[in-house]
Amino acid sequence: MTRFAYVDGRFLPHDEAVVHVEDRGFQFGDAIYEVWSVRDGQLLDADGHFARLERSLGELRIANPKSRAGYQLLIGELLRRNRLRDGLVYLQISRGRARRDHAFPAAGTRPTLVLTSKRLDRVAAQLRADAGVGVITTPDLRWGRCDIKTVNLLPNVLAKQAAIEAGAVEAWLVDSSGLVTEGSSTNAWIVTADGRLVTRQADQGILHGITRASLMRQAEELGYVIEERAFSVDEAVSAREAFMTSATSYVTPIVRIDGRPVGNGAPGSVATALRQAYLDSA
Incomplete structure (x- = not known):
């Protein structure tokens, strides 16, 4: 079956979907x-993702090319053409095509809008969560505005590759004070001995995860106490549980950090319950 992408007003076969060599995103x-x-054919946490999209565009002063309704129509058509009910939709908006110059181009440059989608194996994802995953730690080398969801992801790429080469699934990034910021593509959590959920505060040092925010609301409704603060690697290793959240991993237990077991080295009851609660609400 032909896979389709959307580029600036046209649905195209995936292999024919391209942007100009002087696109500022490239x-x-x-x-x-x-x-x-x-x-099941529905976007999870749709409003939160649209709100973050609008905020990111505003922070970079890129004009928003579509309304939320417009995006939803395009995404719906993309899913229909690709016959996709379980997977991911990726959207990218650049400042557009312009002669190469660091400064913003003259007024009138039209943003470039790209949409793609891909399938996810729900069964494989659940098996991974059932077994738990390992993470490594690495210095956080990213820029100072990680709260903006830009495509400047080279430090994240290098950290993720280091994790894969070490036999882990994710890398937790550690700041100059020795405190965990977040994962290369996930938010980081621990569960303390007395059952409190701890995740770093949503400042400029982390991406304000939409799954993170959704889970916080659900956890509070379930009676969990949440502390938004930084934690060290040693605190994480000695924690009762650890887990990560993202749009792709939902809630996934972490059972090893730098090869050291977390808790008893198996997925904990809190992370397992929170994952099920999140999926039940989807």
């Missing part, structure tokens, strides 16, 4: 992106 990383998880 030349400078002058672009933002957003990712939605699709479950």
